[in-house]
Amino acid sequence: MKIVVLTKQVPDSGLDRSLSADDFTVERASASNVISELxxxxxxxxxxxADADPSGVEVTLLTVxxxxxxxTIRKALSMGPHKAVHVQDDAIAGSCAVTTSAVIAAALGKLEYDLVLCAAESTDGGVGGMAQMLGARLGVAAMSGARKLTVDGNKLTVERQTDDGYETLTATTPAVVSVWDSMNTPRYPSLKGIMAAKRxxxxxxSLSDVxxxxxxVGAAGATSAVVSAEPRxxxxxxxxVVDEGEGGAQLAQFLASEKFV
Structure with a gap:
């Protein structure tokens, strides 16, 4: 099985982030950048x-x-994937989620894959629709928000979280599956893995390659744009509230005014 995992470099969500004053895109060059958490x-x-079938599974990272x-590609490789593809072109800057999905789909068209895995959402944009957009562009099944994934030959079974519990979905490869952090606990790269990642x-x-x-793509092809922004x-x-006998009533009144009750 050939698996492609989508990865994205984003500004660290634990630190202050800023937007460019020119076009209100996320300022990345001067930020502390990390792999998007999910x-x-x-x-x-x-x-x-891959661990369950070392000789039969190949894992490739794909980054735009x-x-x-x-x-961050090197750091991701230190977790064990075999190789990576980096789509890098200055013209991509300013792309929205829709045009980014076009770039990713075009890149996937140049690769061999049975399964594409991605995060349910990124920590910078948080759009949460990449799996669905890729499924539509590639003409394959897309199963989003997985908390459990089982593979049996070319059959995929996903357990998906819902507001009322969970639901089970099945599809055959090729397919795109997005995952939540409830699926697993990511491994820490070992020293051996870090050294191997360098090689x-x-x-x-480039865009012409795909x-x-x-x-x-970029700002010219984007379907949406930020037109203004204000600091938090x-x-x-x-x-x-000083309780002088009416504290409970004041609390209830406050909760009602904020529509909590």
Whole structure:
């Protein structure tokens, strides 16, 4: 089985993040960049399958991003994947989720895959629709929000979280599956894995390599754009209630005014 795992370099969500003053895109060049958190769960899901069948499963990372995304590609490779593909082109900057899915789908068209694994959402955009968009573009099944994945030959079974419990979906390969962090606990890279990652092949592709023109992506091809942004307001002091016999009533009144009850 050939598995492709989508990974993305994003600004660290635990630190302050900012937008470019020119076009309100996420400022990445000066940020502390990391692998998008749920991508590690997708990598772990792939490696669990590879560990169970070392000779029969090949795991490839696919990243779309600037040249410095190579830093996180190497870190992701240290978790065990065999190789990586990096789609890097200045024209991609400013792409929305829809045009990014076009780039990824075009890149996947140049690769061999049975299963594409990705995060249910990224920690920067949080759109949460990449699996569905790729499924539509590639003409394959897309199963989103998996908390459990079972592979039996070319049959995939996914257990999916819902508001009322969970549901079970099945499909045959090729397919796209997005995962939540409830699926697993990502492994820590070992020293051996870190050293091996430095030697693993990373193929670089441009837009022309995947068959797309610059005007199809980036800000020019984007279907949405941020037109204004304001800094997060400073946290204000909370409302203090001194209980002089009416504290319970005041609390109930406050909860009702905020539509909590």
């Amino acid at each position: 991508d590690e769960n997708a990598i772990e899901a792939a490696m669990v399958l 991003g600037p040249d410095h995304a190579l830093e 693993k092949p990373v193929e670089t592709m 068959g797309l023109a610059p005007e199809q 307001p400073a946290r204000s002091a909370g409302q203090k």
